Amino acid sequence: MPALDAMFPYVFFGIVVSYFTIVVVAFVFLMRLRKNSDKDDPGGINQALRNEMLQYFRYEVSQLREGFQKDLTQVYNELHMQLLQDRESFATYLGQVIRELHDAKQDQVNKLQEGFKDIPNVFAQSLEHSKKEMLLNLNQKLELEYTNLHTDYKNRVEGLVEGYRHDVNEAKQRVITQIEESMSGFAQGVLKEYVAEALSDQDHERIIIHALSRAREEGLFRGV
Amino acid sequence: MVSDNSLLQLCLLLQFKSSADAFARKLESVSGEIYTSSFSFAGSVSHLFSPSEVEWLLDSFNGLGLQEQDRVAVQAFFEAVSRYIAETPVCGCTFAIQPRVPFYNAFFASLREYIGNDRLLMDVRIDPTLVGGAIFVYQGRRFDFSLRKDFLHFIAERKV
Numbered sequence: 001m002p003a004l005d006a007m008f009p010y011v012f013f014g015i016v017v018s019y020f021t022i023v024v025v026a027f028v029f030l031m032r033l034r035k036n037s038d039k040d041d042p043g044g045i046n047q048a049l050r051n052e053m054l055q056y057f058r059y060e061v062s063q064l065r066e067g068f069q070k071d072l073t074q075v076y077n078e079l080h081m082q083l084l085q086d087r088e089s090f091a092t093y094l095g096q097v098i099r100e101l102h103d104a105k106q107d108q109v110n111k112l113q114e115g116f117k118d119i120p121n122v123f124a125q126s127l128e129h130s131k132k133e134m135l136l137n138l139n140q141k142l143e144l145e146y147t148n149l150h151t152d153y154k155n156r157v158e159g160l161v162e163g164y165r166h167d168v169n170e171a172k173q174r175v176i177t178q179i180e181e182s183m184s185g186f187a188q189g190v191l192k193e194y195v196a197e198a199l200s201d202q203d204h205e206r207i208i209i210h211a212l213s214r215a216r217e218e219g220l221f222r223g224v
Numbered sequence: 225m226v227s228d229n230s231l232l233q234l235c236l237l238l239q240f241k242s243s244a245d246a247f248a249r250k251l252e253s254v255s256g257e258i259y260t261s262s263f264s265f266a267g268s269v270s271h272l273f274s275p276s277e278v279e280w281l282l283d284s285f286n287g288l289g290l291q292e293q294d295r296v297a298v299q300a301f302f303e304a305v306s307r308y309i310a311e312t313p314v315c316g317c318t319f320a321i322q323p324r325v326p327f328y329n330a331f332f333a334s335l336r337e338y339i340g341n342d343r344l345l346m347d348v349r350i351d352p353t354l355v356g357g358a359i360f361v362y363q364g365r366r367f368d369f370s371l372r373k374d375f376l377h378f379i380a381e382r383k384v
Contacts, residue, residue, distance in 0.1 A: 211369030
């Protein structure tokens with residue numbers, strides 16, 4: 001259909017040209033014929049014949065005109081019908097296209113609307129997914145960092161422990177010495193102040209005699 | 225030369241190693257005067273030794289029938305006494321306080337009894353840090369019976 005629509009101007013132009021060509025040829029033929037009749041007036045075609053031929057040509061022209069008109073009308077009608085059909089088909093097609101477009105648009109609109117409806121969910125899902133990925137990456141990163149830190153921390157701690165162990169042993173010895181000195185000082189100070197002074201000379205002498213007895217019992221003077 | 229009994233009497237007289245050392249130093253001092261013209265046994269010892277020591281020296285000196293003109297014999301006497309003192313066993317005794325003299329007599333008697341020998345000297349030292357009791361050192365052995373040791377043992381057992 002679109003091809004016929006495109007050919008219609010050319011066909012119409014060809015018919016018009018043919019029509020005018022025939023009219024011009026007939027006019028030229030008549031004019032020459034009239035001229036010849038004028039020349040032949042004295043001894044040429046008489047007026048009756050001229051009229052008869054003129055009628056004949058007029059009839060032929062009218063027939064041709066009618067024929068052309070019929071053809072032109074037919075062509076026109078056909079073209080018109082074709083055009084109508086084409087228009088109808090095109091309208092149908094256009095309607096279909098419009099409907100399809102409308103449907104597609106509506107579908108897209110619906111989809112968009114659905115999409116808009118799902119946007120919060122999609123956004124939430126995206127956020128959740130991103131969050132999970134971030135958490136996963138963060139977890140992996142943290143595990144790696146934790147492993148590195150743990151290894152580094154372990155090495156540092158082992159070194160520190162060795163140092164601390166050495167320091168602790170030294171400190172332990174110092175504390176033991178201090179405790180012994182403190183105990184000795186306590187014995188020398190507090191005991192001397194509160195015990196020794198609480199003992200009378202007789203008490204001291206009895207304790208010394210008791211100590212002498214213990215020395216004898218424990219064999220200090222044995223084997224002499 | 226000098227009888228054992230006489231020397232034992234000297235030990236009982238001296239009792240303490242410090243007294244015996246002082247006695248030995250005095251003997252050495254007197255020995256330095258033996259060969260001087262002004263030497264007199266009684267005169268030399270009387271201004272150096274205590275009365276009881278002078279008495280023992282004179283008794284021992286006279287008991288041996290020695291003459292002060294016999295300087296060699298006098299020197300030998302002094303040397304014998306000094307050697308006896310140096311070779312006499314010593315029992316180290318450390319107390320927290322300075323006991324009274326009567327206590328020393330009783331203590332020394334008990335000590336000689338336990339050892340079973342009158343030839344004995346006490347090397348007494350005073351250490352107040354003992355708090356009480358005594359530390360004995362005899363023949364290379366040491367026994368600590370002080371209250372300080374008992375207290376430290378008490379603390380160690382209870383992990384105070």
